[in-house]
Amino acid sequence: xxxxxxxxxxxxxxxxxxxxxxxxxxxxxxxxxxxxxxxxxxxxxxxxxxxxxxxxxxxxxxxxxxxxxxxxxxxxxxxxxxxxxxxxxxxxxxxxxxxxxxxxxxxxxxxxxxxxxxxxxxxxxxxxxxxxxxxxxxxxxxxxxxxxxxxxxxxxxxxxxxxxxxxxxxxxxxxxxxxxxxxxxxxxxxxxxxxxxxxxxxxxxxxxxxxxxxxxxxxxxxxxxxxxxxxxxxxxxxxxxxxxxxxxxxxxxxxxxxxxxxxxxxxxxxxxxxxxxxx
Amino acid sequence: xxxxxxxxxxxxxxxxxxxxxxxxxxxxxxxxxxxxxxxxxxxxxxxxxxxxxxxxxxxxxxxxxxxxxxxxxxxxxxxxxxxxxxxxxxxxxxxxxxxxxxxxxxxxxxxxxxxxxxxxxxxxxxxxxxxxxxxxxxxxxxxxxxxxxxxxxxxxx
Numbered sequence: 001x002x003x004x005x006x007x008x009x010x011x012x013x014x015x016x017x018x019x020x021x022x023x024x025x026x027x028x029x030x031x032x033x034x035x036x037x038x039x040x041x042x043x044x045x046x047x048x049x050x051x052x053x054x055x056x057x058x059x060x061x062x063x064x065x066x067x068x069x070x071x072x073x074x075x076x077x078x079x080x081x082x083x084x085x086x087x088x089x090x091x092x093x094x095x096x097x098x099x100x101x102x103x104x105x106x107x108x109x110x111x112x113x114x115x116x117x118x119x120x121x122x123x124x125x126x127x128x129x130x131x132x133x134x135x136x137x138x139x140x141x142x143x144x145x146x147x148x149x150x151x152x153x154x155x156x157x158x159x160x161x162x163x164x165x166x167x168x169x170x171x172x173x174x175x176x177x178x179x180x181x182x183x184x185x186x187x188x189x190x191x192x193x194x195x196x197x198x199x200x201x202x203x204x205x206x207x208x209x210x211x212x213x214x215x216x217x218x219x220x221x222x223x224x225x226x227x228x229x230x231x232x233x234x235x236x237x238x239x240x241x242x243x244x245x246x247x248x249x250x251x252x253x254x255x256x257x258x259x260x261x262x263x264x265x266x267x268x269x270x271x272x273x274x275x276x277x278x279x
Numbered sequence: 280x281x282x283x284x285x286x287x288x289x290x291x292x293x294x295x296x297x298x299x300x301x302x303x304x305x306x307x308x309x310x311x312x313x314x315x316x317x318x319x320x321x322x323x324x325x326x327x328x329x330x331x332x333x334x335x336x337x338x339x340x341x342x343x344x345x346x347x348x349x350x351x352x353x354x355x356x357x358x359x360x361x362x363x364x365x366x367x368x369x370x371x372x373x374x375x376x377x378x379x380x381x382x383x384x385x386x387x388x389x390x391x392x393x394x395x396x397x398x399x400x401x402x403x404x405x406x407x408x409x410x411x412x413x414x415x416x417x418x419x420x421x422x423x424x425x426x427x428x429x430x431x432x433x434x435x436x
Contacts, residue, residue, distance in 0.1 A: 099391065
């Protein structure tokens, strides 16, 4: 029998996490589907489950200087309404799931679920977000790309849970979020893309390109981005084919029920090239 | 088993049940509130929609544990309101109901949207209904009904 634990406080939740590997259920929009049983029967969680949705201490969004602190239980709906939420994330949230799911689903839950197709997580990669993990007796902060190690896999230890996500607030002159899915709402992406760029006059000082659902984790290659900083937009466009080719080795999608590897690869690289031409 | 206390359509209740029950099943099987329907069971169709603290959520993905301390309104409670009466009239007049399975969820989605945006554009209505599927009407009549309810029910929301 698995145990079902409903902690009253965050401190109590961390104490319970000492007992081993637990599901941590925030909004539940991933875990409830993955562990679905027959209708009218309880959800069949395979591990002890910690229900944290009502830990109000973690339901916050706070700006501190140029950093946004997003509590683990801040829903996408809260983020959509908050004045300090980065516009790139708001663009993504507008196309993410549906109003009913956005009300309960969280960034932290999507990080814990570690799907390479999670649109919100794609944005976190592009924005250099960091994840703050607590355990009963320690705290650490790691970059998002170190937090997620593969499909459904994270670098979190048993005993740790996400307290908050930290998102640096930066201005971009250009942003594009593209989601390729079977339906406008409630679709899991076949491919997703976030591009952002900041200019100093005509010169690119910051370029960010991230792709979702084309590899085991979100693809962002800082070394490729860095090569093109300092160029003018015109120079960049002239080299769009080269940029496309630079990303090709990292775009290694799979065939699944949503799409095919061939389609995903073609679309992902087209999205990069098209974004470069839009700058 | 856990004691879970919440408000259901204005009435405070406490249940001793498994916290991993889907709230949809609690409503339908334990509390005899069958207005919320199971369509897909995975958050894609909106037939199970309820208002949680005044906002639409999918009750098929909500474990009972998450409802503790919260305010729940289902279509059974919502139908006692003047706003519901306005929506019902508009749905009838626009022919927005055929088989009826999606209708409770559509009404909940409409209420959730209208209470934040009492004068929505068609685009905003579509955005508000994005999580609700209807296989009969083709949506246009539902959108027309909500547009009509917002207009004729001016001041209600």
